[in-house]
Amino acid sequence: MSTSGSDARILVARDLLDRWDAQQRAYIKHRALRFETIVETVAELCPKAPRVLDLACGPGSLTRAVLTAIPDAHVVGVDKDPVLVALARDVFAGDTRVEIVDADLDLPAWRHAIDGPFDAVISSTALHWLKGDVLARLYFELADMIQPGGVFLNGDHMLYDDIAQPGLRRLAKADDEKTQKQAFDAGADTWDAWWDAAEAVPAYADAVKERARRWQDKTAGPKVTLGYHLQTLRSAGFSEIGTVWQYFDDYVVSAIR
Numbered sequence: 001m002s003t004s005g006s007d008a009r010i011l012v013a014r015d016l017l018d019r020w021d022a023q024q025r026a027y028i029k030h031r032a033l034r035f036e037t038i039v040e041t042v043a044e045l046c047p048k049a050p051r052v053l054d055l056a057c058g059p060g061s062l063t064r065a066v067l068t069a070i071p072d073a074h075v076v077g078v079d080k081d082p083v084l085v086a087l088a089r090d091v092f093a094g095d096t097r098v099e100i101v102d103a104d105l106d107l108p109a110w111r112h113a114i115d116g117p118f119d120a121v122i123s124s125t126a127l128h129w130l131k132g133d134v135l136a137r138l139y140f141e142l143a144d145m146i147q148p149g150g151v152f153l154n155g156d157h158m159l160y161d162d163i164a165q166p167g168l169r170r171l172a173k174a175d176d177e178k179t180q181k182q183a184f185d186a187g188a189d190t191w192d193a194w195w196d197a198a199e200a201v202p203a204y205a206d207a208v209k210e211r212a213r214r215w216q217d218k219t220a221g222p223k224v225t226l227g228y229h230l231q232t233l234r235s236a237g238f239s240e241i242g243t244v245w246q247y248f249d250d251y252v253v254s255a256i257r
Helices: 005-027 031-045 061-069 082-091 108-113 132-143 166-185 191-199 202-215 226-236
Strands: 051-055 074-079 098-102 118-124 146-157 240-247 250-256
Touching: 005 031, 005 061, 005 082, 005 166, 005 191, 031 061, 031 118, 031 146, 031 240, 031 250, 051 061, 061 074, 061 118, 074 082, 082 098, 082 191, 082 202, 108 132, 132 146, 132 226, 191 202, 226 240, 226 250
Parallel strands: 051 074, 051 118, 074 098, 118 146
Antiparallel strands: 146 250, 240 250
């Protein structure tokens, strides 16, 4: 039986998503537990059919985890990377529970590209790209977009302080390096190898060109502390702020609206 062009594109996208997950597990030792914590918190605190916003959703890993555990969920994924947006749209092609939006969190106009409110807002390994002032603005925006009783969950590396916590920082760094070596020795893509594979797909050629344009002057902002996240969320008006999971310097921050 022959495979249509659209079916073949979906298969390529889903294979790249699986390879993305393997690549990310090389950099995040207990990524599955991080995802499980985020999803279970959403399931416990939100309605049976929650409306979920996945910030900087990438190719759709966390969105897929939500839908697997909460089949009645509706997820809006937002990302600024045109290759990842194209991939996510192919991964979830035909799934009416998912909407993928091309929008840049660095710009206040991003929120006008989607319709709120949401029962939960989630993110994983992404918001560290935002500078401190942009992150603060985002948290205040989210406080207006989440239903009362809803939750914000952010899973990310929040590095130990190199002055106050040098020993812990060395421990975390050594653990990261060990995890990466084991994963790469087992055949996982490195970050660069994964991008080489994605950018070699002819169907994404235009998105690759646009990606180069959008990211040409983009650099990650200075890392902000865990305390900065917690205090800024409190200032934004969230009622219960804390961490629901931690492994070394890898946290899931939680804020209930």
